[in-house]
Amino acid sequence: MKKQINIHAVIPLSAVNGPGARLVVFFQGCARGCDGCFNPETHSFDKKDLYSAQEVFERFLTPGAEGITVSGGEPFMQPEGLSDLLREARGRGLSTVVYTGFTIEELQRDEVRKGCLSLIDVLIDGPYEEGRKETTLLARGSTNQRIHLLTGRYGADEFYMPGRVEILISKDGVITETGFGKVTPKAVNE
Numbered sequence: 001m002k003k004q005i006n007i008h009a010v011i012p013l014s015a016v017n018g019p020g021a022r023l024v025v026f027f028q029g030c031a032r033g034c035d036g037c038f039n040p041e042t043h044s045f046d047k048k049d050l051y052s053a054q055e056v057f058e059r060f061l062t063p064g065a066e067g068i069t070v071s072g073g074e075p076f077m078q079p080e081g082l083s084d085l086l087r088e089a090r091g092r093g094l095s096t097v098v099y100t101g102f103t104i105e106e107l108q109r110d111e112v113r114k115g116c117l118s119l120i121d122v123l124i125d126g127p128y129e130e131g132r133k134e135t136t137l138l139a140r141g142s143t144n145q146r147i148h149l150l151t152g153r154y155g156a157d158e159f160y161m162p163g164r165v166e167i168l169i170s171k172d173g174v175i176t177e178t179g180f181g182k183v184t185p186k187a188v189n190e
C-alpha cells in the first residue's frame with residue numbers, strides 16, 4: 001500500500017526552484033526548529049492535504065516540467081512518502097532536487113532515508129542559519145547549506161539564480177512569492 005503524503009502546497013510549474021521548469025512540492029511537518037525559518041506554517045504535523053505519490057503527478061504535473069523539487073517542511077520526516085514520490089518521478093523520467101534541514105551524514109544513518117538518496121539528483125542539505133543568509137545567489141537559504149550533486153544530471157552552476165523570484169496569486173487573491181532572490185523565499189498556499 002502506497003503512503004499518503006501530508007503536503008503543505010504545490011506549485012505545478014516554477015522556474016525559480018532549481019534548474020529548468022519544475023513541479024515543486026512542499027511537505028507539511030518539520031520539527032527541526034531552525035532559528036529564523038522562512039516557512040513556519042509548514043511546521044505543524046496536522047493533516048493538510050493528503051496525496052499518494054501517483055496522485056501528486058496525476059493532479060499537478062504540467063507538460064514541460066523537467067523535474068520535481070521537494071521542499072518543506074522537512075521531506076525526510078515522511079521518508080516512505082518521499083521515497084514513493086522520488087521513485088514515481090524517476091519512473092516518469094523527471095529529475096529530482098530535494099531540500100532538507102538534515103545533513104547528508106545524518107540521513108545516511110537511517111536505512112529508509114539513505115534509500116531516498118539513491119533517487120535524488122541534487123540534495124541541498126543542512127539547517128537554515130539566520131546569521132548566514134545566502135549571499136552568493138545560489139538556490140539555498142543560507143551559506144552553510146551544501147549542494148550535493150549526487151548524479152551527473154546537473155552542475156552547481158545551474159543553481160545560480162541571481163534575484164529570481166516568482167509572484168503567485170491564488171484563486172482567493174492571496175499574493176505570495178517563491179524562489180531565491182534578494183527577498184526571503186516563501187512557499188505558496190494554493
Ligand code: SF4
Pocket residue numbers: 030031032033034037038039040042072073074100101102127128
Ligand atoms: S528544516 Fe526547513 S522548514 Fe524545518 S525549521 Fe529548518 S528551515 Fe524551517
